[in-house]
Amino acid sequence: xxxxxxxxxxxxxxxxxxxxxxxxxxxxxxxxxxxxxxxxxxxxxxxxxxxxxxxxxxxxxxxxxxxxxxxxxxxxxxxxxxxxxxxxxxxxxxxxxxxxxxxxxxxxxxxxxxxxxxxxxxxxxxxxxxxxxxxxxxxxxxxxxxxxxxxxxxxxxxxxxxxxxxxxxxxxxxxxxxxxxxxxxxxxxxxxxxxxxxxxxxxxxxxxxxxxxxxxxxxxxxxxxxxxxxxxxxxxxxxxxxxxxxxxxxxxxxxxxxxxxxxxxxxxxxxxxxxxxxxxxxxxxxxxxxxxxxxxxxxxxxxxxxxx
Numbered sequence: 001x002x003x004x005x006x007x008x009x010x011x012x013x014x015x016x017x018x019x020x021x022x023x024x025x026x027x028x029x030x031x032x033x034x035x036x037x038x039x040x041x042x043x044x045x046x047x048x049x050x051x052x053x054x055x056x057x058x059x060x061x062x063x064x065x066x067x068x069x070x071x072x073x074x075x076x077x078x079x080x081x082x083x084x085x086x087x088x089x090x091x092x093x094x095x096x097x098x099x100x101x102x103x104x105x106x107x108x109x110x111x112x113x114x115x116x117x118x119x120x121x122x123x124x125x126x127x128x129x130x131x132x133x134x135x136x137x138x139x140x141x142x143x144x145x146x147x148x149x150x151x152x153x154x155x156x157x158x159x160x161x162x163x164x165x166x167x168x169x170x171x172x173x174x175x176x177x178x179x180x181x182x183x184x185x186x187x188x189x190x191x192x193x194x195x196x197x198x199x200x201x202x203x204x205x206x207x208x209x210x211x212x213x214x215x216x217x218x219x220x221x222x223x224x225x226x227x228x229x230x231x232x233x234x235x236x237x238x239x240x241x242x243x244x245x246x247x248x249x250x251x252x253x254x255x256x257x258x259x260x261x262x263x264x265x266x267x268x269x270x271x272x273x274x275x276x277x278x279x280x281x282x283x284x285x286x287x288x289x290x291x292x293x294x295x296x297x298x299x300x301x302x303x304x305x306x307x308x
């Protein structure tokens with residue numbers, strides 16, 4: 001496993017990270033614990049969760065699993081989602097953030113979080129209030145760095161500009177939806193992150209499983225898969241044409257489309273780590289191995305031409 005700096009910070013994260021929105025939903029504690037153990041064995045140090053995943057069970061499972069081995073992990077979680085009915089139970093206000101950080105620390109059984117992320121933009125809270133609350137948490141030692149998730153380019157820009165204008169810490173990372181099948185962030189968000197040294201942590205790198213190679217034109221859809229329940233408009237002739245071209249490119253290099261999906265993202269300097277979920281230890285091993293596939297500039301351009 002190789003490691004990269006998280007944006008302009010000094011924090012080193014594995015090129016492949018673990019997404020844990022399956023914990024507490026598709027996976028019970030024992031299964032989640034096996035996935036985490038395999039991540040650590042595979043050199044994956046970035047574990048990404050949220051206080052809302054699995055109705056708080058994801059954080060609880062991670063906390064239980066990391067007892068005695070917390071120091072070797074870069075632990076990332078999020079705040080913003082509604083956690084209960086009533087006022088002050090959602091969003092990015094100071095009161096909600098201060099309440100939720102203590103709840104997350106307790107569930108995660110730790111006294112600090114490496115990367116605390118704002119999950120969603122909040123139109124009802126001034127961004128300066130949010131950023132000052134996060135800056136205070138850094139000063140209190142409860143978090144070490146902070147970032148955002150699902151922010152548009154103007155929202156990240158507004159946040160970074162506000163932090164600079166008032167002289168406080170700022171976002172070191174943003175977590176967007178980005179894959180070979182979803183490239184909308186390339187027009188504005190990626191150029192901004194490159195210019196201002198904000199690390200990018202793509203999620204859904206496999207397009208909900210479409211880029212794993214398990215879906216083939218004319219073949220039955222595997223049971224129990226995410227796209228088997230809802231294809232999300234992925235099963236089109238155009239997309240299958242694309243998969244076949246990507247498969248041909250990968251096969252010539254004795255790799256798979258799954259390998260290529262990660263390698264193509266990691267070919268960009270703005271990418272700090274690619275967040276990928278896993279439901280088994282075997283899947284962790286497969287995801288971790290993709291970091292061994294490094295595209296040349298010419299290969300990256302060739303794949304980008306195929307995608308275009």
